[in-house]
Structure formats: structure tokens, C-alpha cells
Amino acid sequence: MMLLQLNPFSKPVAISEILILLIIAAFVGWLIARLITNGRIRVLRESISERKIELANCRSQHREFTTAQQPLVGKASKTVYPTAIPLDPAKADDFKIIEGIGPKIEELINKEGIYTYEQLSNTNPIRISNILKNAGPRFQMHDPSSWPQQAKLANEKRWQELQILKDKLIAGRQ
Structure with missing residues (x-):
């Protein structure tokens, strides 16, 4: 019965109503943001696991290519300049x-x-x-x-x- 006697136009009641609505809105906003963020985190974790698999495949292919080939050239030869003719x-x-x-x-x-x-x-x-x-x-x-x-x-x-x-x-x- 006490609730029925509250005047919504009185200052204390109006302030408490506003605060309750703000708290509810903040909680709903936090809940929605949490759901969206968790969805993004899940998608990113799946992407990371896919990239790890691709990286492992690339590394194994790299090992195959690097171990199979022999170097084509030994060492580079040193540049030889012509000897100068002594001049007076x-x-x-x-x-x-x-x-x-x-x-x-x-x-x-x-x-x-x-x-x-x-x-x-x-x-x-x-x-x-x-x-x-x-x-x-x-x-x-x-x-x-x-x-x-x-x-x-x-x-x-x-x-x-x-x-x-x-x-x-x-x-x-x-």
C-alpha cells in the first residue's frame, strides 16, 4: 500500500525512478556489449586457429624446399682491376x-x-x-x-x- 501512496512528482521519488531506469539501461547496455564482444572473440579465436594451421603447412613446405635444393653458385669471385702502368x-x-x-x-x-x-x-x-x-x-x-x-x-x-x-x-x- 505504501507504493500506491508515493507521489511520482515529488523530487525524491522522481530522482529514484530516474536512477533505477539509468541502472537498468546501463546493465542492459553492458549485457549487449558483452554478448557482442564474446561473439567477436570467438570468431577471432577461430581465425587464429586457422592461421596457425596455415602457418604450420607453410613451414613444412618451406622445409621441403630448402632441404631439397643445393646451392647453385659457390662463392662470388673477387673483382680484379687491371694493374696500372707506372707513369712518370x-x-x-x-x-x-x-x-x-x-x-x-x-x-x-x-x-x-x-x-x-x-x-x-x-x-x-x-x-x-x-x-x-x-x-x-x-x-x-x-x-x-x-x-x-x-x-x-x-x-x-x-x-x-x-x-x-x-x-x-x-x-x-x-
């Missing part, structure tokens, strides 16, 4: 006119038997990089990719074109 240092060209080459680098290149613009223009930039790399970390920052091109222009006495190319370069880099 008086006949050596001045490499310092090439952008990016200073006196120390010129000395290193001369020690490798490269004395003329023609020899430098026919030298692979990778070989020049190896010369610089073997000389130490101080020389590794230089980029010799344009040096053969500059040496070719100098060998052909095309000084204006060489100067135009040097103006485009910054410390020997394009």
Missing part, C-alpha cells in the same frame, strides 16, 4: 681542377696508378669510392660519381664545358 709523375695530370678532388685525394688516386685524365675518365666511380673507403672515414664523405665525366672533359680540353659542369656541382655532387 712529371707527366701526371693535375686532378685538383676536378670539383671535389683535393691534394690528398689526388695523392690517393695516384697511388692506385691513375695519373691521367684519360685513366680517370675510364675508371668506374665504384672503384674510386672503394679507394676512398679504404683510405679511411675522412675520405668516405666524397662522391666521385661525376669525376670520370669531368676528367673526360678535361682530357678532351673542353674547358668551358668543364667549367659549366663544375658550376652545377656542389663539392663534386650533382
